Amino acid sequence: MDFEFSAEQVAIRDTIRELVQDRVAPRAAEIDQTAEYPKDIEKLFAENGVLGIPFPEEYGGISGSSVTICMGIEEIAKACASSSLILAVQALGSYPILVAGSEEQKKRLCPPLASGEKVAAYALSEPGSGSDAAAMTTRATKHGTEYVLNGTKQFITHGSVAGTLVVFAQTDPTADHRGISAFVLERETSPWTVSKLEHKLGIRGSPTAQIVFEEVKVPAANRLGEEGAGFKIALAVLDRSRPGIGAQALGIAEGAFDYALNYVKERKQFGQAIASFQGIQFMLADIATQIEAARHLVFRAATKVDTKAADLTKVAAMAKLFASDMAMKVTTDCVQLLGGYGYISDYPVERMMRDAKITQIYEGTNQIQRVVIARALLR
Amino acid sequence: MDLEIAPEHASFRDAVREFAQGVVQPHAAEVDREHRFPHEAIKGAAESGLLGLLVPREFGGAGLDPLSFAIAIEELAQACASTAVIVDVHTSVGTEPILLFGDEEQKRRWLPRLASGELLGAFALTEPASGSDAASLQATARRDRDGYVLNGTKVFITNIGHAGVYVVFARTGPEEKAAGVTAFLVPADSPGVRVGQLFHKMGLHGSPTGELVLEDVNVPTANRLGGEGQGFTVAMRALDSGRIGISGQALGISQAAVDEARGLMRERGHEKSKGDSDVLYRLAGQGDDFSLADMASRVESARLLAYHAAWLCGAGRPFTRQASMAKLHCTDTAMQVAIDALQIAGEDGARQGSPFERHLRDAKALQIYEGSNQVQRYVIGRDLLRG
Numbered sequence: 152m153d154f155e156f157s158a159e160q161v162a163i164r165d166t167i168r169e170l171v172q173d174r175v176a177p178r179a180a181e182i183d184q185t186a187e188y189p190k191d192i193e194k195l196f197a198e199n200g201v202l203g204i205p206f207p208e209e210y211g212g213i214s215g216s217s218v219t220i221c222m223g224i225e226e227i228a229k230a231c232a233s234s235s236l237i238l239a240v241q242a243l244g245s246y247p248i249l250v251a252g253s254e255e256q257k258k259r260l261c262p263p264l265a266s267g268e269k270v271a272a273y274a275l276s277e278p279g280s281g282s283d284a285a286a287m288t289t290r291a292t293k294h295g296t297e298y299v300l301n302g303t304k305q306f307i308t309h310g311s312v313a314g315t316l317v318v319f320a321q322t323d324p325t326a327d328h329r330g331i332s333a334f335v336l337e338r339e340t341s342p343w344t345v346s347k348l349e350h351k352l353g354i355r356g357s358p359t360a361q362i363v364f365e366e367v368k369v370p371a372a373n374r375l376g377e378e379g380a381g382f383k384i385a386l387a388v389l390d391r392s393r394p395g396i397g398a399q400a401l402g403i404a405e406g407a408f409d410y411a412l413n414y415v416k417e418r419k420q421f422g423q424a425i426a427s428f429q430g431i432q433f434m435l436a437d438i439a440t441q442i443e444a445a446r447h448l449v450f451r452a453a454t455k456v457d458t459k460a461a462d463l464t465k466v467a468a469m470a471k472l473f474a475s476d477m478a479m480k481v482t483t484d485c486v487q488l489l490g491g492y493g494y495i496s497d498y499p500v501e502r503m504m505r506d507a508k509i510t511q512i513y514e515g516t517n518q519i520q521r522v523v524i525a526r527a528l529l530r
Numbered sequence: 531m532d533l534e535i536a537p538e539h540a541s542f543r544d545a546v547r548e549f550a551q552g553v554v555q556p557h558a559a560e561v562d563r564e565h566r567f568p569h570e571a572i573k574g575a576a577e578s579g580l581l582g583l584l585v586p587r588e589f590g591g592a593g594l595d596p597l598s599f600a601i602a603i604e605e606l607a608q609a610c611a612s613t614a615v616i617v618d619v620h621t622s623v624g625t626e627p628i629l630l631f632g633d634e635e636q637k638r639r640w641l642p643r644l645a646s647g648e649l650l651g652a653f654a655l656t657e658p659a660s661g662s663d664a665a666s667l668q669a670t671a672r673r674d675r676d677g678y679v680l681n682g683t684k685v686f687i688t689n690i691g692h693a694g695v696y697v698v699f700a701r702t703g704p705e706e707k708a709a710g711v712t713a714f715l716v717p718a719d720s721p722g723v724r725v726g727q728l729f730h731k732m733g734l735h736g737s738p739t740g741e742l743v744l745e746d747v748n749v750p751t752a753n754r755l756g757g758e759g760q761g762f763t764v765a766m767r768a769l770d771s772g773r774i775g776i777s778g779q780a781l782g783i784s785q786a787a788v789d790e791a792r793g794l795m796r797e798r799g800h801e802k803s804k805g806d807s808d809v810l811y812r813l814a815g816q817g818d819d820f821s822l823a824d825m826a827s828r829v830e831s832a833r834l835l836a837y838h839a840a841w842l843c844g845a846g847r848p849f850t851r852q853a854s855m856a857k858l859h860c861t862d863t864a865m866q867v868a869i870d871a872l873q874i875a876g877e878d879g880a881r882q883g884s885p886f887e888r889h890l891r892d893a894k895a896l897q898i899y900e901g902s903n904q905v906q907r908y909v910i911g912r913d914l915l916r917g
Contacts, residue, residue: 490661490902
């Protein structure tokens, strides 16, 4: 059992930590208030190799390890959850290629993503198909050497800013989920339309798009795996990406707790720091314990992704479930520790509380995580 | 023992509900989105007599009891939590100090105007360095020939900029802590009174919150509420019954969240799923059913606690501990229920403008204001361990 990061991972973490402190943290409040995608942060991450973390060296990246990805997402999310999605969704949108792509596809499609020249996105959900992914209606029809896509995708993180979009569509609508296939769309050759951007409770700097495909042509060479393999690919990707959402939740909770811990040491009432009151101390103890527990579960799940462990699906779902429920509770308590100041936007914890909620919902709602865990237990 | 509410309370609830759902609710989403004061709701509340609930009839009010007050705030909050807190602060901590501690002249002068809604009330106790530790406040009231001169800065003042009169707490004597605090009625148009920073909050966007700055404000002795040094008693008594109002607000938010989650689940129940997803739907469905059951049970218990505190208060019996328990339990319930309801709604519920995400943002304030829930636990614990 080894709970330590490697020297290489520590070096990557320290680089990210410095970038985050100097360049991301000072922008976080503004990113939330303006609800604009921080293109400058994307560029910063691209230039400093952060967007190469999801990729092995042979495809132009620097790691490919889930532990390293989670570590990076956690560090960024401590300061800005919206910015952490730039790395998290780069991983999510690339996993289908890494998991199911041919060697030719990986060599062709990954380097521009690893260099950060392009960002990726992942389009699975539809207006009528959220938790029930198999009910999707987006259609891909084969014409010679290409497919033609028609349909609408919903809640697509970074769908509006991505250069590469992995889309799941029905190639055989009569075959239910066995008729779903996965395609890689590149914006220059297979342009898609953004029909709507959502206004959200939190992660406001991370655009969430509704995407429409009208007769969009995709080369057959960009189909991942066989026809009908799409649903299996989608699930395999979510197994790998869920620890990342756990890491994001973890980072949000840690960021809020760092701030609240300093605050209670400095805030004086009744002639003493409020941290001297046992009622506050017990809250601190509970928060720190929950964070610690979530942290180990998240990195254990990430280790299982890296080792392709047999119980990967179950543990990844547990990490996502536990860390996101923890983050919601911890951020709510951190607002409480700051009292009235916690509730106003001059202080960062109310933003962190708003950001935490989505981690209980996306990449499979926590209800779905419970279903996944229960199925694994009862199998 | 009778836990059924009386017919007059039931018919009062129906009347408030009709107003709240008809006049207040249609503006709730927009009030939140635009961060604007709910003028039409407050004007309507004034016309319906909802701004003088606790004021006796002889002073132009409705002369109702604390249970009616809790019910009214609950119904308003079910429609719009911002409107509810504006009315709550006006009615309880903004008006009650005059009812409870004012002399005849003060009651005649101020209560009819507050009860009619001509003036909105507000309560100015908190300062930047004195929140939970209210007795350490630093605003000063210096004796002058005709009265007092007030100086200081108050923060987190609900109804800021819209109130016609503020109940202000300031230090009149050199005595330490609570013993040197006195309460004053300060008209908003007094020279030297101004609105400082307005706070941008996570929720309750329709309810303005901000700083009240007092610079050499002359306040006549006739505007002193109670005796010198009695201010802290005024504040604590006002907050005791204020907590009944906040409990009502929490119940309203909770009930709205439960009802909306229930409505959504019933709609979904009619949708057909297909193939393998049947299994998944059934499993996930029961999880949500259990969550809804927990939510509804929490709200039911919270409501009984709040109504009990209101009933004790109305019966003239000690109710400090019960009011704190109600505030603690109702507001913790509102927070949990708002989070769980949004979880049932999923990503659609997290969209800005969805009632689910608004309830979550609104609910958090309730665990903090009118005594943070840490202060409630302190009050309850101390009361339990006494004697």
